[in-house]
Every structure is written in structure tokens, then in C-alpha cells.
Amino acid sequence: MAWENWTTVTEFIFKGLTDHPGFQGTLLTVFLVIYVTTVVGNLGILIVVWLDxxxxIPMYFFLSNLSFLDVCYSSAVTPKVLVNYSLERKTTSFAGCLIQLYFYAAFATTECYLLAVMAYDRDVAICIALHSHVVAFFNPLILTGSALRMSFCGPNFIDHFFCDGCPLLKLACSGPHLSQVLMLVSGGFSEVSTTSVVLISNCCIRATILRMDSTKGRYKAINTCASHLTAVAIFCGTLLFMYLRPSSSYSLGRDKIISVFYVVVTPMLNPLIYSLRNKEVKNALKRA
Structure with missing residues (x-):
């Protein structure tokens, strides 16, 4: 029993998105541009909301929280990816891998809850959001805790560009099935429940919109709902597809491409979807 928890693998090697050496420089440039755009865009929103x-008001409290989460969420993965693409040998320590897995999962889960409570533009939703942050950071402890109990005896090549749950579990010599069940239950509950709340809320809003007499007001409301649903579809939709399906249907080549959208692209798009299309935010940027 003592040897079951012993980890012989001390580091992991990432295979990345592609093994072709000619694409490494291109991927480094693309990821760097996206990351800089993400950080500048989201920090800009944070500063504007704070200063103006x-x-x-509650709506911009949520948007500033979303911007903060997007910076943290992207920073949990992308800087390490940038470092790896600038090196010939893409490695991470065992402890570093689990730390990245925890914070990536924690920020992703928190964003799921935040997108759900953003369906309510009321002061009480702020309290819900603050409490959900605590739950979201506790949830990934289940996955990382179970990973600590598994044995990794080789090989140590992760067929991915960061420490995601599914590729990591494939390398375990013992206990991966229990961890897969825990990941499905804990992650599935958060993703399904939050997505359901968003869909139900938007259905209620749409019913209200249809009863509106003002064409201008109806257009504005539909535009707001469409923005929120677009963000949820990109972020939560890809997460649901990745984690709530049988392990037999995993295709790492396809899954790596899909994970780029919810790990790297979504944090960049959120300021464009929510804030930079908003007239009040545009005016605040001009004043700043």
C-alpha cells in the first residue's frame, strides 16, 4: 500500500499541439499575441470600471470580475505554454503540473458560476457570486487530491500543451478510473448546473422581450442576451463537450484544438463580447 502512492515520475514532457518543428515559432507568436491582447483588454476593462x-453598478461589478477571472484563467496556462514553445524540451515538474491543473480548473469553474449569476442583474446576485467563488476553488481539490494518490511510473509524455485532466489521467499506473468518475461528477455538476441556470434565465428574458412594445428596447435586450449566450456557448459548450462524454470517444488531436478555444481564445473574446460593444463602456474609455 505504501508503494501505491509513490510517484516515480518527477517531471512531465509536453508534446504540444504539433510535433512539426516548423510550426513552433508560429505557435509562439500566435499564443503571445492572443495572451497580450487578453491581458491588455481585460485589465483595461478592470481599470475603467474602477475609475469611472x-x-x-452590479452589471459592471460582474464584468470586472469576469475580466479579472479571464486574466487569471489565461495566466494559469498560457505563460507556461509560451516558455515551452521557446524551448526545445517542453517540460514541467510533477508539482508544477498539479498546481497548474488546480488553478486552471478553479478559475474555469469560477467563470462557469459567474456566467450563471450574471443572468441576474440584482444586488443579491453579488452575494451569490462571492459565495460561488469559494465553492469553485474547493471543487478542483477533489481532482488534484485524487491525482496525488495515483502512481505515475511512466511514460511521462503528456500529449497536450498544458496539464489538463484527461491527458494526465491517461498516464496514471493506478487509480485513474476513480479519478475519471470524480472529474465527471464534480466537473459535470458545475458545468451542467450553471449552463442550465443561464439557459433558463435567458428563456425567461426572451419571453419578457416578446411582450415589449418598444422596438428599440426589444433590440437592445436581444443584443444583450445574444452577447451573454455567445460567451456561454463558446466557454461552457466546449467544456461540456470535453468532459461530459465517454473516455472511449476521446481524440487527443481534436481535443487539443478544441481546448485552445476555451483556454486561450475565450479570455480574449470576453472583453469584445461584453464590454467593448457596450456604449457606456465605450464612453467611459473615451473619458479615461
């Missing part, structure tokens, strides 16, 4: 008194 006109934006001190």
Missing part, C-alpha cells in the same frame, strides 16, 4: 463612477 458611472460604472459602479
Amino acid at each position: 463612477s458611472h460604472l459602479q
Whole structure:
């Protein structure tokens, strides 16, 4: 029993998105541009909401929280990817891999909950959001805790560009089935429940929109709902596809491409979807 928890693998080697050496420089440039755009865009929204008194209302409280999460969420993965693409040997320590897995899962789960409570533009939703952050950071402890109990005796090549749950579990010599069940239950509950809340809320909003007499007001409301649903579809939809399906249907080549969208692209798109299309935010940027 003592040897079951013993880890012989001390580091993991990433295979990345592709083994072709000619694409490494291109991928480094693309990831760097996306990351810089993500950080600048989201920090810009944070600063504007903080400085402009006109934006001190619940809706912009949520948007600033979303921007903060997007910076943290992207920073949990992308800087390490950038370092790896600048090196010939893409490695990470065992501890570093689990730390990345925890924070990536924690920020992703928190964003799921935040997108759900953003369906309510009420002060009470702020309290819900703050409590859901605590739950979201506790949830990944189940996955990382179970990974600590598994044995990794080789090989140590992760067929991915970061420490995601599914590729990591494939390398375990013992206990991967229990971890797969735990990942399915804990992750599935968060993703399904939050996505359901968003869909139900938007259905109620749409019913209200249809009863509106003002064409201008109806257009504005539909535009707001469409923005929120677009963000949820890109982020939660890809997460649901990745984690809530049988392990036999995994295709690492396809899954790596899909994971780029919810890990790298979505944090860049959120400021464009939510904030930069908003007239009040545009005016606040001009004033700043």
C-alpha cells in the first residue's frame, strides 16, 4: 500500500499541439499575441470600471470580475505554454503540473458560476457570486487530491500543451478510473448546473422581450442576451463537450484544438463580447 502512492515520475514532457518543428515559432507568436491582447483588454476593462463612477453598478461589478477571472484563467496556462514553445524540451515538474491543473480548473469553474449569476442583474446576485467563488476553488481539490494518490511510473509524455485532466489521467499506473468518475461528477455538476441556470434565465428574458412594445428596447435586450449566450456557448459548450462524454470517444488531436478555444481564445473574446460593444463602456474609455 505504501508503494501505491509513490510517484516515480518527477517531471512531465509536453508534446504540444504539433510535433512539426516548423510550426513552433508560429505557435509562439500566435499564443503571445492572443495572451497580450487578453491581458491588455481585460485589465483595461478592470481599470475603467474602477475609475469611472458611472460604472459602479452590479452589471459592471460582474464584468470586472469576469475580466479579472479571464486574466487569471489565461495566466494559469498560457505563460507556461509560451516558455515551452521557446524551448526545445517542453517540460514541467510533477508539482508544477498539479498546481497548474488546480488553478486552471478553479478559475474555469469560477467563470462557469459567474456566467450563471450574471443572468441576474440584482444586488443579491453579488452575494451569490462571492459565495460561488469559494465553492469553485474547493471543487478542483477533489481532482488534484485524487491525482496525488495515483502512481505515475511512466511514460511521462503528456500529449497536450498544458496539464489538463484527461491527458494526465491517461498516464496514471493506478487509480485513474476513480479519478475519471470524480472529474465527471464534480466537473459535470458545475458545468451542467450553471449552463442550465443561464439557459433558463435567458428563456425567461426572451419571453419578457416578446411582450415589449418598444422596438428599440426589444433590440437592445436581444443584443444583450445574444452577447451573454455567445460567451456561454463558446466557454461552457466546449467544456461540456470535453468532459461530459465517454473516455472511449476521446481524440487527443481534436481535443487539443478544441481546448485552445476555451483556454486561450475565450479570455480574449470576453472583453469584445461584453464590454467593448457596450456604449457606456465605450464612453467611459473615451473619458479615461
